[in-house]
Amino acid sequence: MKNAFRIFFYNGWKRELLIIGIVLLTGAVEGVGIASLWPIVSLISGGPAETSHSMGNAIVVALDAIRLPLTVEVLLGVIVVVSLLRFALTTTATIFIGRSVANIATELRLRLIKAAVRARWSYFTTQPNARFTTAIGADGTRGSAAYRASGSVIAATAKAMVYLCMAFWVSWQFFLAGIAVAVLLWLGVSRFMKMARTAGRGKTKQTLALNKSITDALTNIKALKAMNRHGFILQSFRRNIESLRQALAAETYSESMVRAIQEPILIVFMMGGIYVQHTLFGMSMQQILGSILVLVGLAGTIGDVRGAMQRVMVDSSAFWSMIRLIEETEAEAEAVHGGSEPRFDTGVRLDGVSFGYGDKPILTDVDLAVPPHAVTTVIGASGAGKTTIADVLVGLNRPDKGKVMVGDVELDDIDTIAWRRQLGYIPQETVLFNDTIANNVTLNDETISRESVVAALKAADAWDFVSALPGGIDYVIGVRGSLLSGGQRQRLSIARALCNNPQFLILDEATSALDRETAVEIAKGIRKLIGEKTILAITHQPIWVDAADRVYEIRAGVVKPAEAMASPKPRSA
Numbered sequence: 001m002k003n004a005f006r007i008f009f010y011n012g013w014k015r016e017l018l019i020i021g022i023v024l025l026t027g028a029v030e031g032v033g034i035a036s037l038w039p040i041v042s043l044i045s046g047g048p049a050e051t052s053h054s055m056g057n058a059i060v061v062a063l064d065a066i067r068l069p070l071t072v073e074v075l076l077g078v079i080v081v082v083s084l085l086r087f088a089l090t091t092t093a094t095i096f097i098g099r100s101v102a103n104i105a106t107e108l109r110l111r112l113i114k115a116a117v118r119a120r121w122s123y124f125t126t127q128p129n130a131r132f133t134t135a136i137g138a139d140g141t142r143g144s145a146a147y148r149a150s151g152s153v154i155a156a157t158a159k160a161m162v163y164l165c166m167a168f169w170v171s172w173q174f175f176l177a178g179i180a181v182a183v184l185l186w187l188g189v190s191r192f193m194k195m196a197r198t199a200g201r202g203k204t205k206q207t208l209a210l211n212k213s214i215t216d217a218l219t220n221i222k223a224l225k226a227m228n229r230h231g232f233i234l235q236s237f238r239r240n241i242e243s244l245r246q247a248l249a250a251e252t253y254s255e256s257m258v259r260a261i262q263e264p265i266l267i268v269f270m271m272g273g274i275y276v277q278h279t280l281f282g283m284s285m286q287q288i289l290g291s292i293l294v295l296v297g298l299a300g301t302i303g304d305v306r307g308a309m310q311r312v313m314v315d316s317s318a319f320w321s322m323i324r325l326i327e328e329t330e331a332e333a334e335a336v337h338g339g340s341e342p343r344f345d346t347g348v349r350l351d352g353v354s355f356g357y358g359d360k361p362i363l364t365d366v367d368l369a370v371p372p373h374a375v376t377t378v379i380g381a382s383g384a385g386k387t388t389i390a391d392v393l394v395g396l397n398r399p400d401k402g403k404v405m406v407g408d409v410e411l412d413d414i415d416t417i418a419w420r421r422q423l424g425y426i427p428q429e430t431v432l433f434n435d436t437i438a439n440n441v442t443l444n445d446e447t448i449s450r451e452s453v454v455a456a457l458k459a460a461d462a463w464d465f466v467s468a469l470p471g472g473i474d475y476v477i478g479v480r481g482s483l484l485s486g487g488q489r490q491r492l493s494i495a496r497a498l499c500n501n502p503q504f505l506i507l508d509e510a511t512s513a514l515d516r517e518t519a520v521e522i523a524k525g526i527r528k529l530i531g532e533k534t535i536l537a538i539t540h541q542p543i544w545v546d547a548a549d550r551v552y553e554i555r556a557g558v559v560k561p562a563e564a565m566a567s568p569k570p571r572s573a
């Protein structure tokens with residue numbers, strides 16, 4: 001119950017309280033309908049409208065006060081009006097609940113997407129993508145189902161309270177009988193409730209595990225197929241799917257049992273109630289009928305509470321899993337510093353920068369200057385820390401010690417958004433979308449014209465192959481660009497970095513997948529841009545040493561001008 005409250009009021013309380021108010025009113029209106037039955041039964045059996053029953057008499061008094069005649073027709077009319085009113089109230093509550101359910105699903109998804117966009121980059125290096133896709137997809141849908149079920153739990157509980165009040169109005173013995181029905185129904189299904197909760201948790205865990213495996217497998221499908229290793233993956237899928245099957249079976253079983261168990265309990269109580277009222281208390285059939293109606297209504301609403309509670313048990317783990325991920329991702333928000341505009345007049349520098357991943361030092365006291373309008377190249381062995389230098393310059397990693405200077409201003413004092421808008425960054429791994437060439441180059445930035453796309457493709461030496469494709473820049477390049485060659489993908493990545501006319505261009509092994517001639521052409525093309533741009537190339541390739549105005553080498557975390565290192569200059573290819 002506490003869980004249902006926490007979920008229902010998670011996003012606010014105003015609309016939620018209104019819904020509960022409407023449900024309480026619906027219960028009261030239902031009570032008027034039930035109370036009207038007493039005088040009707042009395043009139044039909046030839047007696048007066050006034051009954052020995054206080055609930056029935058309340059209707060008689062109310063009708064008298066508004067000067068309506070106490071006839072069967074009027075009383076039947078009251079019941080019709082009451083059910084219309086009940087219909088109107090139920091519809092209103094349903095509309096409110098529907099809107100709240102849609103709102104919560106949308107708000108949580110948007111909150112997660114916003115948090116993910118704002119999170120610092122290093123957070124994603126430890127997070128499987130499937131955590132986000134599962135949260136946005138399955139958990140979002142199940143979370144909103146949990147919210148809806150929580151609303152039903154609270155609404156049905158409120159209605160059960162109204163019925164208990166009615167039971168008390170009938171008699172205190174009857175009230176106690178009502179409580180006994182509630183307790184029995186509660187206890188009768190508690191085992192299945194626990195089963196529902198375990199099944200729900202299993203479903204949440206296994207859905208995520210399955211999504212993780214399938215995402216990883218599909219990302220690596222080429223290598224898996226080429227070496228015939230997909231058999232192992234199938235095995236692990238089978239285990240996940242079997243666990244998911246067991247969770248789903250337990251969920252369905254518990255759901256059916258929660259429903260089924262109500263009926264025998266209710267029948268036993270109704271029959272027992274009729275017997276006790278008739279034989280021990282000598283109540284008339286009219287009184288017995290009225291009491292039974294209240295009891296049936298009470299048992300029905302308690303059944304509704306348990307049914308909805310069962311759904312909360314099944315789906316709440318998905319709701320809380322999504323909330324946990326949102327809060328965790330929000331806590332990882334990237335610190336956005338400063339408001340100064342970046343200026344490149346005196347280039348970009350690392351001043352005494354040290355950086356490590358955890359306890360592992362990567363850069364030690366690094367001084368490195370990237371002068372304006374020149375090509376600076378950083379070379380070094382694999383794993384030496386070249387990409388780490390680029391990540392520190394971009395601000396994806398913050399130095400543990402020392403400063404990143406953009407012109408004369410520290411990077412921490414510069415508007416991060418403005419800084420990154422000035423960057424053209426070609427990462428080592430080309431990441432392309434299953435979309436058109438144009439959208440891959442512009443990254444869906446509609447302010448970039450088609451002419452600029454073509455110009456960027458030409459500068460990246462990609463226009464020849466793009467113009468030969470069906471549809472040209474509107475050609476869809478397949479999943480992760482799989483319809484293109486590795487070198488073609490790399491050239492699109494270069495065009496992407498060039499198309500928004502960046503001031504500072506960072507190339508991280510940008511031409512590693514290209515043949516020497518093409519790479520040389522691109523290096524020459526990029527050198528032509530130095531009149532307007534500052535360029536940093538990180539590479540194993542000697543062509544970038546040849547194209548550079550300044551070369552640094554990194555070794556064991558220490559960065560020095562290449563000629564100062566006691567190693568031979570890399571041989572030109």
Ligand SMILES: Nc1ncnc2c1ncn2[C@@H]1O[C@H](COP(=O)(O)OP(=O)(O)OP(=O)(O)O)[C@@H](O)[C@H]1O
Pocket residue numbers: 122125357362380381382383384385386387388389428
């Ligand atoms: N996110 C990370 N968390 C922990 N360690 C990392 C992370 N990224 C890189 N490393 C480690 O930091 C070291 C430097 O990595 P970096 O990518 O900067 O090397 P690199 O010189 O660019 O190598 P390569 O030429 O092979 O691309 C490596 O030992 C790598 O294992």
